[in-house]
Amino acid sequence: MTLVTVDVHTHLGERGTHVGGPLADDEMRVWGRTHWDVTPAGHAAAAAAATASVVLAFDAEPVGTVVPNEYVAKAVADKPNLIGFASVNPTRPDAAARLRHAVEDLGLYGLKLGPTYQHFHPHDPACLDLLEIADHYGIPVVWHQGTTFTRAAIAEFARPLQLDLPARRFPALRMWIAHFGHPWTAEALSVVRRHEHFYVDVSAMDTRPWQLAQALATASEYQVFDRVLFGSDYPFSTVERTITGLHRAAALCRSLGIANVTASDIDHICARDAVALLGLRPRPPRSSQQPPGP
Template sequence: MSRVRVDVHTHLGRHGTHVRGPLAEDEIRAWGRVSWDVTVEQHAAAAAAADTSIVLAFDAEPVGVVVPNDYVAAAVAGRPQLIGFASVNPTRPDASYRLADAVEKLGLRGLKLGPTYQHFHPHSKQCLDLLEVANHYELPVIWHQGTTFTRAAVAEYARPVQLDLVARRFPKLRMWIAHFGHPWMAETASVIRRHEHFYVDVSAMDTRPWQLAQALAAAAEYRVLDRVLFGSDFPFSTVEQTVAGLRRAAALCRSLGIADISDNHVDDICSRDALSLLGIDRPTVAVK
């Protein structure tokens, strides 16, 4: 199996503490079980399959998920292979302060946003004001811009094309769209190709081989295969499952004749230096 250099998309958090209803109940309805129930130790063990992993906080109280910034900061402390990202809902009155605090006091290195979960439009003043803070600190931003299983989400906030305005407003801000923006993979590819510092990850797409094949084909057609980052979406998937899913999707592309995606292309995704692309310094062990 290809060694994964950077997994740009992982989660931790406990069911009943950080992950509650309505999302937890909808996860059972959609998948038959709760996957988002993982300890710090379980996460660290799974993350060993990659050289470096980004760990995401998530401030999505409207759907019942709050994985706090300080919880993530404590989880990555002393683990130089892990990089913590903050999450702040832009609708909070003190959103800008919370993000500055996460950077300056907690040492978090990026920002996670999910408009469909956090109930804000990407063009809203609240969002753009928070992105001014991210831009000031040169924080990379990961967006969940795509569909989701929970009925508590706001679907009209989820289209990838809505981030075109954001990228125009902040041309130097490094950003990426999670899950290839499914089911709008071609729309995602068409948006990111327009902007120098815009990327996409393949997290959780291994369970949808046809959509992942279409995503890789769209990336090839729009000539943005070099913008595709590796992400597992642990605990919903693993590094090993994601690599295997990429190989299956590449083979499907070839067998159907929709794109010439080779195993070398998959190896490129796995070995891509996402930290450099996202402007993140390599983690070091803090001296105590």
């Protein structure tokens, strides 16, 4: 039986309260249904499929969706299997203060950035200033650096190669690209190969078997398979569906002769200890005596 040690990519957020605007409208346009409508109780039940799960805030007002840091901090409080990550849009005037508050007062472990959703370029000085703060605290950064379904996103900010400059600027900062950077999976892996503290996750790729097979083959060719992290992108997928998709893509690699990705290789992705790899060190919040606000 395949076991998942750490799911590095899961979401919270309720439609109408946190998830709205063009992103929610485009979700219905593309799929004809709502996926992103997750209460803390529903998330906690799904998270039982992994030993630990990263829970991402989402500060993307330009696309109509804001899952606050305080909301995530409250949802993960007293749940040792849940690891809360902040999200801060670097374009906010108080971005630095928001990140410091998330780390020092809320006790969150990392930072989620999505340039295509948050409408900034990864080379923007405001972004680099925020990364300097993350580097100071030693918290990892996950990037949504790839395509997306909503028309409100800015596609030209989404290419994975744009992360090469931040990686050069902050060589000790642990960072990873979500969703294998699809559809630019080889480009994402070229960044990972160049920088020893860079990773990718496999989230939301189980419904894209050909892209996932190509990505796994490229990771094997570039000899960075050990930096591929398990992620489900719940509620857009689940741990179980992600495992099935990974094994299906590995079988496709073998049947097409593009790479000898074995079932054991997939088991290693699922069992990878991302907590240790990413340096996810607990930081008790200064305000731990008072529960975070709603």
